[in-house]
Amino acid sequence: MHTQVPVLMWMLPIVGCLVLASGIGRCLSRRHPSVGTSGFVSNWNARVRSWWWIVGVGTIALLAGTVGLTVLFAAVSIQAFREFVRTTPDAPALRGQSAVAVYLFVPLQYALILSGERIAILVALPALMSLMGLLCAEGVPKGQRGHRLDSLTVAAxxxxxxxxxxxxxxxxxxxxxxxxxxxxxxxxxxxxxxxxVLQYLWGKAIGRHRVAPTVSPGKTVEGLLGGVTSSLLLGAAIAPEFGIGRFHGMLLATLIAMAGIVGGLLLSAIKRRRGIKDWGALLPGHGGVLDRVDSLWLSAPVFSAALAYLQAGSR
Amino acid sequence: MMNHDSSLSPAWHPSQADGCTPCLPLSPPRAALSGRAVATGLCAFARWFTSLKVRGAEGLRALGAPTIYYANHTSHADVLLLLAALPPDVRGSVRPVAASDYWNRDPVRRFLAQEVFRCIAVSRLEVNRNANPLDAMQRALLAGQSLILFPEGTRGDGTRLLPFRSGIHRLLQATPAAQAVPVWIQNAHRALPRGSWLPAPVPCTVTFGAPLHLSTGTPKAGVLAAASLALEEVARECIPKCQC
Structure with a gap:
């Protein structure tokens, strides 16, 4: 690709963090060999190992440029959608509709994004989904309608x-x-x-007061505050590299972190209602793919809205 | 680099215009000092708050005074943004032009206008043969200071340039040593909309164009058209760019 994307420069700090995390994990497991396969240390090591895979795939996608990123996020969408629908109480009944969504709607949405048709990107999928929702509500026994509809539409x-x-x-x-x-x-x-990650680390380090014990037992006030504050600083630190001013980097990072918290809590609430702990098992230590991107689905639209607002007058 | 006809009129050279300095408001040293500190602080805040991007400011130092920076006017933030975009050593000799009927109304505004931005106060209300608002600007130019001028005369809505007033033509005519530099200020009306006192964190851009080149004796309409056109040219350069 002939894009001037300094992928290696962007990925090196992340790889550095992972090397550090791997080192810490190795030290911990050497010092506490008795802990076995359950507990914090093995979970830490599993998480870090999964992170290596995620970063590797992400680097390849970045190197491949626009198309690479589109393919990666289409794949993430498909996997997340499958995990979401698979855990629905009446999952088998939804097989046909979810096949349509996965094999028709995902490629359509990402093809539209590549084409750059703004209105179509924003409107096509909600319109198609509401049509399909109506179709699958017909001919279903009375008691089950609600389940199918909200599961499919929320998944999409x-x-x-x-x-x-x-x-x-x-x-x-x-x-x-x-x-x-x-x-x-x-x-x-x-x-x-x-x-x-920072919320997790802050929560493990100084977390005392739980935010939402029923929805997400792991989240603490200290973790959230520490996570938001440190991502704000991170945003200010890296923003100039991407043509964003430091103050705006701070604002955007704060928005991203807070929207991410809300998005993650919502998906946690759905998990609890369905009585599951993780969405899947593809990423050991994290759970499913949807567990890893549960904050991205809300932080991304919020970030886009902020971007659109910030540059509205510049064209 | 220097204006073509600076040599034509040695009579206008700043060093020979000493007699005019008393006309500029002199303030006690302490007020001047605190005003300067506030100005530096405000400029730093403006640069930070709007992630101010500055283009074309490299050649300004070599340009020297007197220079007339004329810009589009959409917001009260314009003056601050333009000052913040100037290199610090150039900023010291630059004086905005402000309407005295507005900026003299209360002590805060008076402090901002006189001590912080060291504005040249001109009256919009009493304009007659004895009180020509251009006189004060001309004296400042002759004293080797630069001006910030908004030739539209009032704040526009940010979508288009209003027709220029004739003051800039008069100043250029009377002070041939002065150069006119077009400055396009992008997004100021979104950062501080008209009637609002709460600034919004919108990224802004200040773009300096090349100084105008006018042959001596250009008629008024020609000068105004050329100035307006040059500013629109600068605007066109910076609008299609993505600023995030």
Missing amino acids: AVCIYGMSFTLAPLWLCPSTNAGEPIGLIYFLVTITQASD
Whole structure:
């Protein structure tokens, strides 16, 4: 690709953090060999190992540029959608509709994003989903209608529509410099994920007061505050690299972190209602893919809205 | 680089215009000092708050005074943004032009206008043969200071340039040593809309164009058209860019 995307420069700090995390994990397991397969240490090591895979795949997608990122997030959407629908109480009944959504709607949405048709990107999927919702509500026994409808529509809204906003910089601010939107996507994803990790770390370190004990027992006030504050600082630190001023980097990072918290809590609430702990088992230590991107589906649209607001007068 | 006809009129050279300095408001040193500190602080805040991007400011130092920076006017933030965009050593000799009927109304505004921005106060209400608002600006130019001028005369809505008033033509005519630099301020009306006192964190851009080149004796309409056109040219350069 002929894009001026300094992928290696962007990925090196992350790889550095992972090396550090792996080292810490190795030290911990050497010092506490008795802990066995359950508990914090093994979970830490599993998480870090999964992170290596995620970062590897992400780097390849970034190197492949716009198309690579589109393919990656289409795959993430498909997997997240499958995990969401699979855990629905009447999952087998939804097989036909979810096949349509996965094999028709996901490619459609991401093809539209590549084409850059703004109105179609925003309108096509909600319109198609409401049509399909109506279709699958017909001919279903009375008691089950609610389940199917809300499961499919929420799955599409969260896993396809919300997730596809990660690529919004591509069509929101097309620029002569192809690296610019890709940089913004990198900024969004990095801040979202870093904010999750930082919340986890702060929560483990000094977490005392639980935020929502029934919905998400792991989340603490200290974790959230520490996570938001440190992602705010991270945003200010890395923003100039992506053509964003430091103050605006701070604002955007705060928005991303807070939207991510809300998005994550909502998906946790759905998990609790369905009586499951994780969405899947594809990423050992984390759970499913949807567990890893549960904050991205909301932080991405919020970030896009902020971007659109910030640059509204510049064209 | 220097204006073509600076040599034509040695009579206008700043060093020979000493007699005019008393006309500029002199303030006690302490007020001047605190005003300067506030100005530096405000400029730093404006740069930070709007992630101010500055283009074309490299050549300004070599340009020297007197220079007339003329810009589009959409917001009260315009003056601050333009000052913040100037290199610090250039900023010291630059004086905005402000309407005295507005900026003299209360002590805060008076402090901002006189001590912080060191504005040249001109009256919009009493304009007659004895009180020509251009006189004060001309004296400042002759004293080797630069001006910030909004030739539209009032704040526009940010979508288009209003027709220029003739003051800029008069100033250029009377002070051939002065150069006119077009400055396009992008997004100020969104950062501080008309009637609002609460600034919004909208990224702004200040773009300096090349100084105007006018042959001596250009008629008024020609000067105004050329100035307006040059500013629109600067605007066109910076609008299609993505600013995030």
